[in-house]
Amino acid sequence: MRKVLQSMILWVIVPILSGCHGGNGTITDTTPGDTILLHYASNLTLIEFEDYTVAQLRNPWDTTKVLHTYLLVDKERELPDSLPSGTVVRTPLTRSVVYSSVHCSLLKQLGAIESIGGVCDLKYIKMPEIQEACQNGSIVDMGDAMSPSVERIIDLSPDALLLSPFENSGGYGRVEKLNIPIIECADYMETSALGRAEWMRFYGMLFGKRSTADSLFAVVERDYHELRTLAASSKSVPTVMCDLKSGATWYTPGGRSSIAGIYADAGASYIFREDKRSGSIPLPFETIFERGQQTHFWLIRYNQPTDKTYGELEQDFAGYAGFRAFRERNIYGCNTHKIPFYEEVPFRPELLLRDLIKIFHPGLQKEHQLRYFSKLAE
Numbered sequence: 001m002r003k004v005l006q007s008m009i010l011w012v013i014v015p016i017l018s019g020c021h022g023g024n025g026t027i028t029d030t031t032p033g034d035t036i037l038l039h040y041a042s043n044l045t046l047i048e049f050e051d052y053t054v055a056q057l058r059n060p061w062d063t064t065k066v067l068h069t070y071l072l073v074d075k076e077r078e079l080p081d082s083l084p085s086g087t088v089v090r091t092p093l094t095r096s097v098v099y100s101s102v103h104c105s106l107l108k109q110l111g112a113i114e115s116i117g118g119v120c121d122l123k124y125i126k127m128p129e130i131q132e133a134c135q136n137g138s139i140v141d142m143g144d145a146m147s148p149s150v151e152r153i154i155d156l157s158p159d160a161l162l163l164s165p166f167e168n169s170g171g172y173g174r175v176e177k178l179n180i181p182i183i184e185c186a187d188y189m190e191t192s193a194l195g196r197a198e199w200m201r202f203y204g205m206l207f208g209k210r211s212t213a214d215s216l217f218a219v220v221e222r223d224y225h226e227l228r229t230l231a232a233s234s235k236s237v238p239t240v241m242c243d244l245k246s247g248a249t250w251y252t253p254g255g256r257s258s259i260a261g262i263y264a265d266a267g268a269s270y271i272f273r274e275d276k277r278s279g280s281i282p283l284p285f286e287t288i289f290e291r292g293q294q295t296h297f298w299l300i301r302y303n304q305p306t307d308k309t310y311g312e313l314e315q316d317f318a319g320y321a322g323f324r325a326f327r328e329r330n331i332y333g334c335n336t337h338k339i340p341f342y343e344e345v346p347f348r349p350e351l352l353l354r355d356l357i358k359i360f361h362p363g364l365q366k367e368h369q370l371r372y373f374s375k376l377a378e
Helices: 002-009 099-111 129-134 150-156 175-180 193-196 200-204 210-230 258-265 285-292 310-316 318-320 348-362
Strands: 034-036 042-048 051-060 066-074 086-090 095-099 114-120 160-164 181-185 239-244 249-253 280-283 299-302 331-335
Touching: 034 310, 042 200, 051 200, 066 181, 086 200, 095 099, 099 114, 099 129, 099 150, 099 200, 114 150, 150 175, 150 280, 193 348, 200 210, 200 318, 210 258, 210 348, 239 249, 239 285, 249 285, 280 285, 280 331, 285 318, 310 318
Parallel strands: 066 086, 095 114, 095 160, 160 181, 239 299, 299 331
Antiparallel strands: 034 042, 042 051, 051 066, 249 280
16 A cells, blocks of 8 residues: 555655765856756756756755755766765766656656666556566666665666655665765656656756757647647536545545646646645545535546456445445546556646546547546446
């Protein structure tokens, strides 16, 4: 269950030192730099100087502070004599350990999959290329993301570790002492879908795929805006709820989360749209039932070998049958055991938006075939 929740909330935050430069430094170079314009990402700043690029990550849990500062220096050039405080990263990265399937998938889209030297949580990565590479030894399986094999990391000698920070996580354990740059992938804390997707431009810089990342994001941005305009043309605004109960708790996205934003852009009214939180909210069943009893659509994500049915859902928990969406057969499921939802959607939100518009307003995209969701069978 821990792994499922990690996937849904989407994957660790302590300042790190690399070489002689502190990770939490501020930009102090007196030479003017060129700020790279970012339209959506609120927790990322990119500034180009003559000999290096500064990537500054704002702490999403305390926006008055800096989470991490990186100094990207081309590995073909000598290290500048004077650098501001920050973690030096020699680019492009060519042998990195990537903790999450989300970023593995992005690197594939950027044409940098060969730069993955190691991964964590292999059994949760649905990419055949990664699975095959681990079998033939070209990619190293580092084990559990919460406690990766330090010995294997040392043997690989990677040029960076890419992992996602959590608030009050307590740090990264032994890997902090390896003098390997730790790239804190805080993209998942952005509150808009395009804000998170825009982080691909930072990752493109890290892996020498800047132009590819910029081009891909331009496509994502264009298609997303076109789809949002299409959804706005519908006169109906159906209500939507999502996910399932886990034990005694029902985890549902906060009203300021990127998924809640996508629901709104798809022309639907999310039942917790007024909530001010951006993360996942743990609620009792009674609260969900009170808000969602009369909701038109219900979207669920689950992971199992076979697709869920209405019969199985009611067998899992009889209370599900009390929802209008259950009675009217308006539940759509995404089986993440088969469908790469978590791998694709964070950096390709326009693909999910297209699906949602098809579900909420089927007349607007008559030819579109659903990519992630499908109607539950009996």
